[in-house]
Amino acid sequence: xxxxxxxxxxxxxxxxxxxxxxxxxxxxxxxxxxxxxxxxxxxxxxxxxxxxxxxxxxxxxxxxxxxxxxxxxxxxxxxxxxxxxxxxxxxxxxxxxxxxxxxxxxxxxxxxxxxxxxxxxxxxxxxxxxxxxxxxxxxxxxxxxxxxxxxxxxxxxxxxxxxxxxxxxxxxxxxxxxxxxxxxxxxxxxxxxxxxxxxxxxxxxxxxxxxxxxxxxxxxxxxxxxxxxxxxxxxxxxxxxxxxxxxxxxxxxxxxxxxxxxxxxxxxxxxxxxxxxxxxxxxxxxxxxxxxxxxxxxxxxxxxxxxxxxxxxxxxxxxxxxxxxxxxxxxxxxxxxxxxxxxxxxxxxxxxxxxxxxxxxxxxxxxxxxxxxxxxxxxxxxxxxxxxxxxxxxxxxxxxxxxxxxxxxxxxxxxxxxxxxxxxxxxxxxxxxxxxxxxxxxxxxxxxxxxxxxxxxxxxxxxxxxxxxxxxxxxxxxxxxxxxxxxxxxxxxxxxxxxxxxxxxxx
Amino acid sequence: xxxxxxxxxxxxxxxxxxxxxxxxxxxxxxxxxxxxxxxxxxxxxxxxxxxxxxxxxxxxxxxxxxxxxxxxxxxxxxxxxxxxxxxxxxxxxxxxxxxxxxxxxxxxxxxxxxxxxxxxxxxxxxxxxxxxxxxxxxxxxxxxxxxxxxxxxxxxxxxxxxxxxxxxxxxxxxxxxxxxxxxxxxxxxxxxxxxxxxxxxxxxxxxxxxxxxxxxxxxxxxxxxxxxxxxxxxxxxxxxxxxxxxxxxxxxxxxxxxxxxxxxxxxxxxxxxxxxxxxxxxxxxxxxxxxxxxxxxxxxxxxxxxxxxxxxxxxxxxxxxxxxxxxxxxxxxxxxxxxxxxx
Numbered sequence: 001x002x003x004x005x006x007x008x009x010x011x012x013x014x015x016x017x018x019x020x021x022x023x024x025x026x027x028x029x030x031x032x033x034x035x036x037x038x039x040x041x042x043x044x045x046x047x048x049x050x051x052x053x054x055x056x057x058x059x060x061x062x063x064x065x066x067x068x069x070x071x072x073x074x075x076x077x078x079x080x081x082x083x084x085x086x087x088x089x090x091x092x093x094x095x096x097x098x099x100x101x102x103x104x105x106x107x108x109x110x111x112x113x114x115x116x117x118x119x120x121x122x123x124x125x126x127x128x129x130x131x132x133x134x135x136x137x138x139x140x141x142x143x144x145x146x147x148x149x150x151x152x153x154x155x156x157x158x159x160x161x162x163x164x165x166x167x168x169x170x171x172x173x174x175x176x177x178x179x180x181x182x183x184x185x186x187x188x189x190x191x192x193x194x195x196x197x198x199x200x201x202x203x204x205x206x207x208x209x210x211x212x213x214x215x216x217x218x219x220x221x222x223x224x225x226x227x228x229x230x231x232x233x234x235x236x237x238x239x240x241x242x243x244x245x246x247x248x249x250x251x252x253x254x255x256x257x258x259x260x261x262x263x264x265x266x267x268x269x270x271x272x273x274x275x276x277x278x279x280x281x282x283x284x285x286x287x288x289x290x291x292x293x294x295x296x297x298x299x300x301x302x303x304x305x306x307x308x309x310x311x312x313x314x315x316x317x318x319x320x321x322x323x324x325x326x327x328x329x330x331x332x333x334x335x336x337x338x339x340x341x342x343x344x345x346x347x348x349x350x351x352x353x354x355x356x357x358x359x360x361x362x363x364x365x366x367x368x369x370x371x372x373x374x375x376x377x378x379x380x381x382x383x384x385x386x387x388x389x390x391x392x393x394x395x396x397x398x399x400x401x402x403x404x405x406x407x408x409x410x411x412x413x414x415x416x417x418x419x420x421x422x423x424x425x426x427x428x429x430x431x432x433x434x435x436x437x438x439x440x441x442x443x444x445x446x447x448x449x450x451x452x453x454x455x456x457x458x459x460x461x462x463x464x465x466x467x468x469x470x471x472x473x474x475x476x477x478x479x480x481x482x483x484x485x486x487x488x489x490x491x492x493x494x495x496x497x498x499x500x501x502x503x504x505x506x507x
Numbered sequence: 508x509x510x511x512x513x514x515x516x517x518x519x520x521x522x523x524x525x526x527x528x529x530x531x532x533x534x535x536x537x538x539x540x541x542x543x544x545x546x547x548x549x550x551x552x553x554x555x556x557x558x559x560x561x562x563x564x565x566x567x568x569x570x571x572x573x574x575x576x577x578x579x580x581x582x583x584x585x586x587x588x589x590x591x592x593x594x595x596x597x598x599x600x601x602x603x604x605x606x607x608x609x610x611x612x613x614x615x616x617x618x619x620x621x622x623x624x625x626x627x628x629x630x631x632x633x634x635x636x637x638x639x640x641x642x643x644x645x646x647x648x649x650x651x652x653x654x655x656x657x658x659x660x661x662x663x664x665x666x667x668x669x670x671x672x673x674x675x676x677x678x679x680x681x682x683x684x685x686x687x688x689x690x691x692x693x694x695x696x697x698x699x700x701x702x703x704x705x706x707x708x709x710x711x712x713x714x715x716x717x718x719x720x721x722x723x724x725x726x727x728x729x730x731x732x733x734x735x736x737x738x739x740x741x742x743x744x745x746x747x748x749x750x751x752x753x754x755x756x757x758x759x760x761x762x763x764x765x766x767x768x769x770x771x772x773x774x775x776x777x778x779x780x781x782x783x784x785x786x787x788x789x790x791x792x793x794x795x796x797x798x799x800x801x802x803x804x805x806x807x808x809x810x811x812x813x814x815x816x817x818x819x820x821x822x823x824x825x826x827x828x829x830x831x832x833x834x835x836x837x838x839x840x841x842x843x844x845x846x847x848x849x850x
Contacts, residue, residue, distance in 0.1 A: 056735055077737040092735055094728035096795040097721070105725055106737035114717045158736075 005068030007032040007197050008053075008166060013062035015048055022048040023059070024221035030166065033195045035188060037208045037230055040218035041242055041497075043462065046201055047089075049218070050168045053199075054086040055079035080107075083165035087155045087172055089201075095144030100125040102143050103158045128157040131190075133183050148175045156187070167191065168199040173207060174298060185211050203296050205235060205501050217241040239497050243464075250441040251469035252448040255288075263287055264322075266456045267339070267425045269308060272317035277303040278480040280317055285425060285456040290447070292459045292471030292488065294496050300480040301460040302344055305427045308458070309341045310334040321425065335364070340418030342411065344429040344460075350414045351402055358384040358398035361416045387416035391446050408432075408439030412446060425456045432466060444470055464493045476500060543789040546840065547804040554811045562818040571814065573697055579810040580703035581606075581761045582780050583803055587710040588754030589781040590802040592747050594714070596727040596794025597652040599751045601641060601659035602781055606774030608663040609633040609759030614676040614769030623682040626763060631756035637663055638752015642745035656748075660778070667771035676769040687764040699761050706757065711799040723747060727794025783830070784809055787837035808833070 008030040015023040023045045030036045040046050051057040055073040064071055066082055073079045079086075093102045100122040101108075109120040125139040134153045137146065143154060152175045159167050169188075173181045188198055188211055202208060208215065212230030216223055217238065225241050267285040272278075278300035285291055293301045306312045308319050313329030320326070321337040343349035352360055361384040362369060369380040384398045393405075393412040402413060411431055418426055431447065432440050447470065451457050461467050467474055468488050476484040476491075476499045484499050558566035565571055585602050592599045612618065613630040621628075637659060644655040678684060685691060686698045693701050714720035722743050725733040734740050755774075762773055786792055787808065788801025809830060816826045 054735065075737075076735050080737055086735075088735070092729070092732035094725045094732055094795065096724055096728045096791075101721055101724075105721065105733070108718050108721060110718060114719060116716055116718055116721060118716070 004032075005065070006030060007067060009063075009065045010049075010053075011063050013049065013052060013064070014060045015052060015057060016060055022221055023052070026062070026218065026221070026223045027226055028216055028223060029226065030197050030199060032165070032197050033192050034213040035192055035198045035200050035211050035230075037212040037215045038199060038201045038218065039203075039208070039215055039238060039242060041462075041464075043220075044218040044242070045221040046218055047170065048221075050086060050088075050170055050199070050201070053079065053084060053168060055084075077106075080162055083163055084168070085159035085162050085164045085166070086168040087152075087159050087170060089170040089174065093143045093151055093154060093158075095142065098140050098142055099129075099137060099146070099154050099157075100139040102154055103128065103139075103161050105158070107162070124161070125157060128160050129153070131160070132156055132187055149177065149180055152176060156184075164191075164196055166197045166199065168201075170201045171203070171298075172200070173202060173204065181207070203501050205238070219243075235498065236494065239494050239501075243493050243497060250444070252445045254448075254472060255452055266322060267308075267458070268320040268323075270318050270320070272304070272307055272314050272319060274303060274307055274312060275315050277312075278307075278477075279482075281475075281482060283458075283475060285458055287424070287454045287456050288451050289473070290451050290457040290459055290471045292461065292467035292474045293477055294461070294464055294467045294474055294500065295477030296500050297462060298479075299477040299500065301462075301477055302429050304477075305341065305429050305458065305460055308334070309339060309427055311341075335421075335423075338422070338424035339427065340364075340421065340423035340425070341427045342414045342418070342429060342431055344433065346407070346410060346414065346434070351410060353403050355402060356398065357388060357393070357400050357402055357405070357413055360402050360413050361387055361398070361420055364417050364421050383420060384416070387420040388413070390419065391416050392442070406439060407434040408443050411435060411443060415446065415450070419450070423455070425458065426450065428457060428459045430461055431459065432461070432463070464496045468493065468496065541789075543840070544798070544801055544804065547788065547801060547808065550808055551804060551811065554808065554815065558811065558815045558818070561815065565818050566815065571818075573700075575807075575810050575814045576700045576703075577697055577765065578814070579806050580699040581758050581765065582777060582784070582810070583703045583806045584706045584754050584758040584761065585774075585777050586781040586784045586802045586806050587706050587799055588751035589778075590710070590785045590788070590790050590797050590799055591714065591723055592652075592751050593782070593785050593790050593792060594727050594794060594797025595723045595744065595747050596730065597645065597744065597747065598656065598782070598792075599641065599748065600653065600656040600778045601637065601663060602751065602755050603774035603777035604660040604663035604667070605634055605637040605752060605755035606759045606762060606777055607771055608637065608667040608670075609756050610762050610769040610773045611667045611670045611676060611771050612769075613759065614678055614763055615670065616676075619678065619680055622680050626678070626680060626683055627760050630760040630763065631753065634752045634754070634756020634759060635749055636752070637755070638749040639745075641752065642748030645748060646741040646744040664771070667773075671769070671771045673771065678763060678767050678769070683764055684767055687767060699764060702757065702761060706754065707799060707803050714797060714799055719743075719746070724795060724797065727791075727797070729795070780806075780809065783834050787834060805837075 006029045008028070010026060010028040013023050013026040014021070026045065026049055028049070038046055038049070048057060052059050053073065055076045055078050058074070064073060071082065094105065097105065100118070103125045104121045108116045109124070111117055122139040126135065129135055129137050129139065132153055134150070137150055137153060143151060146154065152172065156172070172184060176184060188200070191198060200208070200212060208230050215228045215230045215233060215238065217225045217228070219242055263286045265284040265286050269281055269283045271280040271282060273280040281304055283291065293304065295301050303312065307314050310326065310329055310331040310333060318325045318328065319334070321339065324337070326337055327333040347353060352363065358381050362380045366375065369376045369383065381398050388398055389396060391412045393409050393416065402410060405413065415426070428447070432443060435443060447457060459467060459471055468491055471488045474486055474488045474491055475482050476496055478500050585606065589599055589602060609630045612633045613626045618625050618629045641656055641659050644650045645652050648655070691698055714723065722733065722738050725736065725738060726740050726743050730740055759773070763769055784805030785802045788798055788803070788805035790797040790802060812829060813826060816829070
């Protein structure tokens with residue numbers, strides 16, 4: 001065989017973080033001049049994989065070869081020297097530096113080795129921007145003053161400022177308008193015509209069909225299929241590869257009597273909107289009901305939750321609890337009206353990590369146990385203990401340090417806090433993140449029991465089966481808009497994924 | 508259907524890379540006379556006017572203006588180093604203590620035997636050495652800058668006391684004393700002011716014209732992004748504390764020249780003055796933006812206030828209240844200009 005070796009092969013790549021096996025055997029083969037698409041659900045390991053490729057993470061195991069030679073990507077510099085450039089989804093630009101300074105950051109044109117030749121950098125940057133079809137961006141402007149789409153272009157210019165053989169693009173179209181996406185595809189076409197390979201990550205199947213050559217599918221840290229033809233593999237096959245699951249979750253049964261039916265909604269959201277985050281949303285939540293929001297990261301799920309909670313100020317619309325509108329953008333008003341939030345970043349946003357279970361549970365209700373500012377610690381502890389018991393939190397000890405608890409029990413402590421406060425509406429953002437599989441079923445049962453006792457629950461999760469299994473009704477979000485609302489029993493995972501990826505319901 | 512050239516691009520002016528060069532350079536962050544710098548200049552002008560009105564004879568006298576500049580020089584050099592550290596998102600609380608330690612180490616009887624060069628060399632080496640310890644602890648020992656430099660503050664002061672046993676070490680080297688004499692001029696400028704000017708210019712060039720400066724801003728703006736861009740963030744942090752230590756060593760030498768002695772109480776609360784001057788100058792305490800010109804203006808504003816208050820026989824207490832008010836006002840102005848008034 002005379003054919004040249006592939007540009008890049010990765011085989012058996014593994015990578016663990018404390019408590020998580022992010023990559024569990026990934027194989028990837030990329031040829032020069034192709035657009036290789038990487039598909040997978042949230043948490044499938046795409047981001048970790050490209051960080052390994054960029055030299056930002058060191059793999060625990062596996063082999064990487066580059067143009068037939070085994071290599072180790074020990075640092076971002078090592079990857080760049082080989083000609084691998086990465087455009088991250090999280091924009092990784094420095095706002096206080098100019099466009100040209102960002103583009104050439106780390107490899108500035110210099111004289112005498114350390115004096116930056118600023119005009120040379122600006123001229124070269126202007127060339128790159130012109131090649132990208134965006135000569136209107138001034139290389140001397142501060143990146144912080146640019147729009148998100150323009151920053152994306154700057155990221156791309158930065159990737160092209162290196163001698164590249166492989167460009168990794170992590171959801172490059174997410175921040176772009178449709179016409180800018182066309183421009184992006186033109187650039188990708190130019191690059192591959194020059195023999196540069198592109199690894200393209202996107203959730204939009206129609207894009208992959210347009211520009212992709214081959215597809216590798218990741219699921220739960222493994223590559224489940226490699227080198228599928230991008231244009232001809234049927235959608236249902238791709239979706240099936242992405243979803244097929246090894247672990248089945250156990251969900252609690254829905255109540256036989258429709259508790260919620262016929263009740264007045266406790267929470268009403270009318271035309272709530274935030275520009276650039278989500279289009280006007282309407283929803284109603286009845287006592288005893290669990291409503292789920294399904295969608296990809298960036299579809300506006302968490303933003304909607306946080307706006308209802310008052311942590312973000314809406315541009316329009318209103319939130320009503322028991323028919324009374326809340327003051328927009330006020331967490332105090334929301335909490336006083338009986339809304340509770342279990343945030344996505346439990347450790348950063350939800351818990352006092354150095355404190356005991358008891359003080360974590362009572363923190364929203366302290367005034368109840370205080371007389372003239374002095375806390376009655378016995379009453380506090382007793383109340384916390386009872387809330388903890390109701391949720392069967394283990395260990396059954398309110399004095400235990402919260403950091404010693406497992407993820408699932410920490411989450412229960414957050415729920416106990418709102419239970420103690422007696423809230424009517426519970427907003428749950430990724431309640432099972434970081435909770436191990438075994439403990440999930442128990443957490444699901446607790447959430448269902450709270451609903452059965454008359455609480456209204458709004459659930460956000462990036463795991464589609466979780467939303468479908470736990471919720472009564474589901475709203476499907478795509479890029480900030482509700483594209484579908486249905487009874488959870490009428491939907492399945494494939495259908496939801498079709499909706500969030502294609503945007504149009506398949507027959 | 509696929510039409511890459513959008514309307515916006517057609518209307519956009521074609522970049523004339525050659526002619527754009529000079530026009531753009533006036534807008535580069537380092538050179539920009541932005542509102543903040545201009546307002547500091549305005550404050551300085553007002554102060555000079557106030558000084559000229561309240562103490563017309565004394566304030567505008569050449570002697571007095573020289574005194575103001577000379578006083579500003581020592582803390583000014585420290586502030587330039589501090590500006591780099593703060594721009595990178597760090598803090599150096601140990602500058603005052605390093606100045607003290609370097610000044611007493613450089614004026615021991617043993618060091619003075621080596622004359623001018625011995626004193627200068629020792630001051631600089633002690634400064635750089637302390638900076639090295641700070642830098643290694645922070646960059647490679649992963650200590651929080653606040654804690655590491657706080658520890659250095661305590662130990663350097665302690666060591667300075669140990670060396671002097673609390674006594675003042677008089678300098679006997681003539682050539683050093685000559686530099687600090689009232690009528691000493693180089694090119695018509697007092698030598699200390701000349702050193703300050705040189706450090707300022709070098710500092711400005713370093714921050715705005717070199718890869719070192721670029722990397723400093725990048726580390727302070729977004730350390731992870733800097734790492735992914737291939738910058739060795741740890742080594743950069745080490746260099747920054749070395750630089751701050753170097754500035755302290757130079758300042759210690761200047762203080763020796765000025766006072767004709769070395770004392771373990773030298774440089775008292777310099778850390779606060781330097782941080783305050785950098786912040787009112789427009790350097791962000793959270794990192795990612797720094798300005799040497801602003802810092803120097805900040806130092807001049809503080810020194811001028813001190814001078815005016817002293818000429819008008821006002822108490823130190825009033826001075827300090829005024830300083831505090833200026834810091835608060837400056838930071839409030841900064842927040843407004845940063846967030847378009849909604850913060």
